[in-house]
Each structure stands twice: as C-alpha cells, then as structure tokens.
Amino acid sequence: MTIDLTYDPHVEKLVEATRKFVRGYVLPIEDEHFGNITDAGGDALRRRIQAAAREAGVFAPHISEEYGGHGLDMSNRAPVFEESGYSLFGPLALNLAAPDEGNAHMLAHIASDSQKQQFLAPLARGDVRSAFAMTEPAPGAGSDPSALATRAEKVGGGWRVSGRKWFITGADGAGFFIIMARTSGKPGARGGATMFLAPAETSGIAVGRHIGTLDKSMIGGHCEVTFDNVFIPNENVLGAVDEGFAYAQVRLGPARMTHVMRWLGAARRAHDIAVEHVARREGFGGKLGDLGMVQQMVANNEIDIAATRALLIQACYELDHGSHAANETAIAKTFGAEAIFRIVDRSIQMCGGLGVSEDLPIARISREVRPFRVYDGPSEVHRWAIAKRTVGAAKRAARESQS
Template sequence: MSINLEHSQEVRDLVTRTSAFVREVVVPLEDAAAGDMVQAGGDTFRRELQADASARGLLSPHGPLEYGGLGLGMVDRAPVFEAAGHSLFGPLAINVAAPDEGNVHLLAHIATAEQREEFLRPLVQGRVRSAFAMTEPAPGAGSDPTALRTAARRVAGGWRVSGEKWFITGADGAGFFIIMARTAGEPGESHGATMFLAPADSVGISVGRHIGTLDRSMVGGHCEVRFDDVFVPDERVLGEVDRGFANAQVRLGPARMTHVMRWLGAARRGHEIALRHVAERQGFGSRLADLGMVQQLVADSEIDIAATRALLLQACWELDQGERASMSTSIAKTFAAEAIGRIVDRAIQMCGGLGVSDDLPLARLSREVRPFRIYDGASEVHRWSIAKRAVHHATGARS
C-alpha cells in the first residue's frame, strides 16, 4: 500500500495565500486589539475581514463548492486551517472559526436540500453566523450529553422547545441556532435527542449574559440562552427525530480535529517567536539557543508539533474515508490540547519577562489555548472513552 503525505499543488498554493493574508493583514489587526474580539469590533470587524478574504478567494475552504466554498476534505483542511490559526482572528477571517465551521460540516452532511438553501448557503458565504446549542447548566448536558434536559413536545405542525443553555459560543448575533432537545426518554438515557433549526428571531429565544472566560477571540461570546416554548415547524427538524445524539457525531469528531488545526497554528506562532528570541538573545556567555536547557525546550516543542500533526492527519484520513474515527479523534484531541498548551508555555519560558508581557502575543495565546483542554470534551472524559474502547477491543479480540 502506497502512502502519500504530500498535498496537491492547489492546496499548497491555498496555504501560501492564506498564510500571507493572515500574517500581513490579520495579525496586525489582532495585535492592535490585543486579541480581544469586542475591542476589534465584533461582527462589523468580522464582515470586513471576510469580505477581504472572499475577494482573495480564501473564504470557507471547507464549504461545499455548490454553496460557495472551496470543497476541501479533512486532510486538505489541516494545513490551511493551521495557516489561518497563526492569528487568533485568522480562522474567523476565512470563515473557519467555531462554531460556524462545525455547523457547516453538519448541515452539509445531514440537512435536507431546502435546509441547505436556507441555512447552509448563507453560512458558507459569511452572510450569517450560527450557534450550536447543546450545553446546559447543571444538572443538564455538559461533558455527559445524555443529561440533556431541554425538551421538545409535539404540537400541530411541529414542535415546542423549552429549556436553558449556557456557554453557547457565538450566540450573541447568531442568525440561527441548532438546538439539541430531548424528544423521548429521560435525562441520563442515551437516546431520544433531536436537533432543530431555529432562526434567532424566533419568538421565545432570548440571549442573556455573556459568561466571562479566559478566551476573548470568539465573536458573539459564550452566552446563556433561553428557549421559551419556541415553535419549530417539522421542516426544520435537522436529521431524524430521536437520532440527535447519533447525528451530532457527524459534527463532533471533525470539529475536534479542526480545533486542533487552528490551535496548532497558534502554538506554532508562539514557538516561532521563541525561536527567534533565543537565537538572538545573549546570556551567560552565549546565545540562549546554545544552552542545553533551552535546547531541550526547543526540541520538546518540535516533537509536540510533529506528533500533533501526525495524530491529526491519521484521524482526518479516517474521517475522509467515511469512518467515525471515534478512537483516533479522541486520541488526537487529547494529545493536541495538552501539547499545544505545553508549546505555548515553553515559548513563554524561553522569552522570560517578555513572555508574560504585552510586548509579545504569547500571554494572550496562553489564555486562548488553555480552554481547549475542556472545550469539545475535557481531556479526562476523552481518556475515559479511550480506555473503554481499548478494553472492549482487547476483550473482544480474546473471546
């Protein structure tokens, strides 16, 4: 079996153009706003950036061709998204930021033709944003989605959805919500969820408090959202009724990998800054780069970058083959979330006082990448899942 790890010339050219746009246009804007999306201008800023990216042929590389995207598969997305991730605002600029990127993938795979026209096309073209409403306050759905408590009841012509959500990324200013609600069973049961599409101006939807978090680069914040008897017609059920948990897997695995791509770009930026610093800074009679302890930090980060890429590409290849890739995506996400944090932390250490100052972007990179060990499944939950699968495989193979 032949293995080709080389991307096509078309993809390599797209990476080069994306990298130039992000480094020359987006990074200075990020630096001017200190990585804070509110300070940068929120949705007005987003529209300006995406208009520029669209004019350069860079918008929505993951979106289906027929809806205005560039049609890249998972493996080909990896270097493009990594190039965008060099800036905290880069993914937003080319329309591959969470949650819109994952919602594009979900809609492309399970939405009806009518739903794709109404919701997917404007999302790919950057005319609207979206939000995925699953996480709930305790005792509702969090790391354990089966705890889902938001409920939908059948009425004439559709459904009435009621419940509370929180930590809903991008909710403020979203054009529509994908709502996960229970249509059968009880909290704790792993069936009976359904996904619904609801325009943000639907009666009964209210976006509340922005929850303050470490990260500040997401447009639309992480918000509390209430659904009070929201009517959703039958034609806006996304996927099959009671199959919401299974259908959500279409989104979750790929979305975890695209998070890895973007944050790897941010970590590599931090590593590059540290490399330049230690190559130029003199101390203790030589360049810092000539000191053994610094060399170990550099080498460990190089290893973490290479290992993250390898695990990422393995998982993406499996996804492109149509596999669920549950094991490989969990492994890649867990390793990458921790490796990316280590890379940025080492970069800070190598830069000393400058590393924790606002003169370099390392401190803000650190605050942005830290939540990734929690978002899209905490590391501990993924380890539990990995171990369960490994034991099941081992016992199944023996019997």
C-alpha cells in the same frame, strides 16, 4: 502500500495564499487589539476581514464549491486551517472559526435541500453566524450529553422547545441556532435527542449574559440562552427525530480535528516568536538558544508540533474514508490540546518576562488555547472513552477465544 504525504499543487497554492493573507493582513489587526475580538469591532470587523479574504481568494476552504468554497476534504483542510490559525482572528476571516465551521459541516451532511438553502447557504457566504445549543447548566448536558434536559414536545405542525443552555459560543449575534432537545426518554437515557433549526428572531429565544472566560477571540461570546416554549415547525427538524446524538457525531469528530488544526497554528506562532527570541537574546555568556535547557524546550516544541500533525493526518484520513474515527479523533484531540498548551507554555518560559507581557502575543495565545483542554470534551473524558473502547475490545476477544 504507498503513503503519499504531499499535497496537490492547488492545495499548496491555497496554503501559501492563506499564509500571506493571514500574516500580512490579519495579524496586524489582532496585534493592534491584543486579540480581543470585541475591542476590534466584533461583527463589523468580521464582515471587513471576510471581504478581504474573498478578495485574496482564501475564503471558506472547507465549504463545497456549490456554496462558494474550495471544497477541501478533511486531510486537505489541515495545512490551510493551521495557517489560518497563525492569527487568532485568521479562522474568523476565512469563515472557518468555531462554531460556524462545525455547523456548516453538519448541515452539509444532514440538512434537507430546503434547509441548506435557508441555513447553510447564508452561513457559507458569511451573511450570518450560527450557534450550537447543547451544553446546559448542571444537572443537564455537559461532558455527559445523555444528561440532556431541554425538552421538545410534539404539537400541531411542529414542536415546542423549552430549556436553558449555557456556554453557547457565538450566541450573541447569531443568525440561527441548532438546538439539541430531548424528544423521548428521561435525562440519562442514551437516545431520545433531536436537533432543531431556529432563526434567532424566533419568539421565546432569549440570549442572556456573556459568561466571562479566559479566551477573548471568539466572536459572540459564550452565553446563557433560554428557550421558552419556542415553536419549531416540522420542516426545521434537522435529520430524524430521536437521532440527535448520532448526528452530533457527524459534527463532533471533524470539529475536534479542525480545532486542533487552528490552535496548532497559534502554537506555532508562539514557538516561532520564542525561537527568534532565544536566537538573539544574550545571556550567561552567549545566546540563550545555546543553553542546553533552552534547547531542550525548543526540541520538545518541535516534537509536539510534529506529533500533533501526525495524529491529525491519521484521524483525517480515517474521516475522509468514511470512518467515524472515534478513537483516532479522541487521541488526536487529547494529545493535541495538551501538546498545544505545552508548546505555548514553553514559549512563554523561553521569553521570560516578555513572555507574560503584552509586548508579545504569547501570553494571550496561552489564554486562548487553555480552554481547548475542556471544550469539545475534556481530556479526562476522552481518555475514559479511549480506555473503555480498548478494554472492551480485549474483553470481546477473550470471549471469542473461549467460544
């Protein structure tokens, strides 16, 4: 079997255009505001940089051509998303930042035609933002989604949803919410969840406080949101009733991979800055880059970058060929999240005092990538799932050999 790791010319052209746009236009804005999206202008900035991305021909590489994008599959998204992530504001400019990118992916696969026109089309254009409302305060859904406590009760013409969510990324200013609520069973049951689409102005939806977190580049904050007897008409049920957990996998596997793509771009920027620094900085009778310990950090960064890309390629290949790729995406997400942090952390170390200062962007990149080891599934949960699948396969094989 021949394995071709090259990209088509049109993808290479888009990668280069993205590189030029992000480094020439977006990076200076990020640096001016030290990576803080609120200080940079929030939604007003988003509209401005997205307009510039359209003008540059790099807007929405993941969106189908029907909705104004480039229609790239998962494998071809990888190098484009990585280049967008070279700036913390780059994904927002290309309209491929979380949670909108993952929500658009899920709507494209699950939504009805009328739902696509109402929700996906404006999201794809950048007219609105969105939020995915699943995570809840304890003892509700978090790393264990089966603990889902928000409930939806059937009423005439639709459903009434009540519950409390938190750490809902992008909630402040979102145009609509995708709400995960329990329609059958009790918290702890593996099934019984349903997804609902709700415009933000729907009566009973209230966005509360922004929960302060390490990262500052994700627009709309990480918020508490309450749903108080919110009426959702039947036509706004996303997919089938009680199938929400299954549908979530349509979103989560690909979204974990696109997170890795974007943050790998940020880690590469940190690495590039550190390598340039040690190649020039004098110390101990020569250049820092000539010291063995520094060379070891440079080499380890290069290894982590290459290994993360390789795992991404495998996972995206499986996704593009119709597999859920549960194991491949869990492995790539876990390794990638930890490798990306290692890359940035070593880059700080190589730059010494400058590395922890605001004179370089590496410290803020470190703050941004650290949460990735928690969100979209903590590393420990993914390791548990990987081991469970592996041991389970061995048990089945043992049973079959004895029969």
